[in-house]
Amino acid sequence: MNKRLAIVNHNLGSGGAEKLIHDMALELKDMNIEFSIILLTNVNDIYGKKLQEVGIDVIYLSNKWDIYSPKNIFKLKKILKHYDIIHTHTYTAQLWTAFSSLFLGKKKKYITTEHSTSNRRREKFYFKYLDGWMYSRYNKIISITDATQINLKKWLNNKNPEKHLVINNGINLKKYYSTTPINRKEINQNLKEEDILICMIGRFSEQKSKNFNKKYEIFK
Template identity: 40%
Template sequence: MKILHIITSLELGGAEKLLTELLPAQKKLGHSIELMILSDVNAVFKKDLEEKGIKIYVSKYNSKKSPLNIFEINKKIKAVNYDIVHVHLVHAQYWTRMARLFDRSKNRRYLTTEHSTSNRRRNNKILGMIDKFIFNGYEEIVSISYATENSLYEWVGGKKEKYAVIPNGIDLSVFENSTAIPRDEIGAEKEDIILMMVSRFHQSKNQKGAAEALEYLPKKYKMIFVGDGILEEDVKNFVKEKYLESRVIFLGKRKDIPVLLKTADIIIQFSFFEGFGMAAVEGMASGKPVIVSNVSGLADVVGGGGIICPNDPKELAKIILNLEDKKLYNHIAEMCLEKSKKYSIENSAEEYIKLYKEILKR
């Protein structure tokens, strides 16, 4: 099959990171896989994909907001005559849906993957009507978790048989085979117990709550945040207000996530809402205990492996202290490693290829 993935950009994010592993895995299955992005601004994953042999096209308008992307997308699809067009993230979803209005091919199939359980558009009735038009223009609507599917179906409706769930996947071997780095390289000391949260600083995340948990923990506990984002300065100010600067380390945007996770003692994913929780899976695959907030996307992924916690700093601190019991710590770590095996990138790639074949037969 000739398959074109279209995504808004390759900035730091869960959907973007997924494509760096999903597309090469699909290519290994013997299919022609290419990618189109609307903008290459801050495209941190672009080089990674190119090095893995994925051909990337950037819209000549290099803007995710330009309506002219409609014609650029249509032109690209017709030039190569793809069998499948697979779309990710809102701007790509909108412009590709509109581009389809100009596609007269009866054989080509369009599908989209929804990567989040919530967004600001869902507070606006007019945007709700637009979203219904957009999503119902795809043959298949894939969600990365049942929580994501239920949320989206409530929002846009449509034919239930058009909906499917395919969990995200990761290259498990990368995390299993990584080794820890010296703690002083990340600003921690040998005796510290390292708590780590890998995540964007975004309204969906609760770095403040994770940092606040330190107030209820001994000073040997240190919190390391990995990632950047629009709310990073806000969280840094919060840490200063709480006099926690000596116990919170901001590493910024990093690409050596596997070795960082191996260096941590406990992985935390505190979120207000989450479509899937890729960082939680990566933490589990690293063989470390993972604690997540009790929101549906994360709970679905981690349940039966890690620990699900109320989104409350005091409760988080209690759970962390419980893990000082080495027997419990090792048990949770083993459970996490076993649960992570469900989320291999090979499984995800095969499920998508199977779905592509099914919708081509319709």
């Protein structure tokens, strides 16, 4: 009997985690894996509609921005009972799925992916207890970088280290092999061929820039 997979997130708007889910869904479809994407809301949706257009099952639990409502526990409980493996991303999906798991029995497998080296919860000591319980509900905790895992383990006082593993984010290289490089003059008329250009895809924040100097010291 084939296992059914549910991928849970708050939405599929713009963002790195959302783009990862989009790309992963396309790969899973090509692998003929039976799965659904469960989203807490359709607000600010971008990738969800695109996935539906290619025949991927995307389920929205709300058309309002109520991702912090405890009602999501019971909405998830109702739908996740039909799945065997549940993979969550981002905090609200992680939290409400953890609570719903209390009502879903012990046969299901729970996986979560940690996408950032820091967040605002880690500024408040009392969240350490809530997060500790939340992550304890998962069978595997995937971090997208070594630094992400190190910081999460530190926050959780390195509890259950056997649950942790690192899987770096990947991209589909095929779509870039056949692209045509942009003419430098379209960017800036003063650019020369020998000028080194660096493109950063992501917001300039602590999480994105923590190792910036280390990564680009090769250009010094």
